[in-house]
Amino acid sequence: MRKKLRVVSFFIFALLLIATYLIYTENENLTFNVVKETPRCVNSILDNPTQTTGNLSVHFLNVSQGDSILILNNNQNILIDCGPNGKGDEISAYIQGLGISDMDYLIITHTDSDHIGGCEEILKNFNVKMIFMDGQVKDTVSYRDVLKLIDKEQLVIPDVCFSTNIGSGVIQFIHGNVNSENANQNSLVLTMKYGKTSFLFTGDCDSNCEKSLLNQEVDVDFLKIAHHCSEYGTTEEFLDKTTPRIGFISVGKNSYGHPTENCLLRLNEQGVRAYRTDLNGNIIIISDGENYWVSSEK
């Protein structure tokens, strides 16, 4: 009888041990995904208008499913992301067609292939002065091929709140790598101010990443919709805070259901005019610092 009791208590003890382990690991997984608090930028570049020199243009390139955005002002330029694999030469041809051979900044928001995929060709085709990355390491061919082409002196992993000029405009990084195991949540996010007009470029920063942006000054005129208008980003709360007039969705054929119906509905309900690269082709917005014009291929 005593032996039986001992066996039973051993089993109860073992069960408790397993249950504790399961609860612990589950919690560990939960806490692992929580985004660390990013510092609030005390001096937001959005607070003050910048000088202007002619027009600034932002080109949302139709690269199918992925992002690639070119910004030009006063003989300076930035490329944000390079689209998916196989799109680098197409993007290069577009930029070279504008008479550009030197690139001031290449910003790779994160290491997913629909953002870094075409960067190998970009780095081969242009003399890139500075490259901003989020510092994530990824075990993919695209990532390794890109890293091989980057010199240490070119690469900057920007601190949150770091700001710099583009022509007469100014950009500021307001989110960076928070060591989330979901690569999207580590996206570099930046604001840009030109004259009185303002932009927010979000990479694939949705869900937790987007929540952490609520901590920043993000009231803008023009919003690059996060993560191809996924279900988990561009919330009502976020749109209330950002109050954009126009949203730009970089999206192509995909199996994720992007852009989701609910995301488009939220934009519509908040009165945000949405342009989509899959429907409109390349989209260009021009700002003179006060007024703006949007044009698209289709």
Ligand SMILES: [Zn+2]
């Ligand atoms: Zn993406």
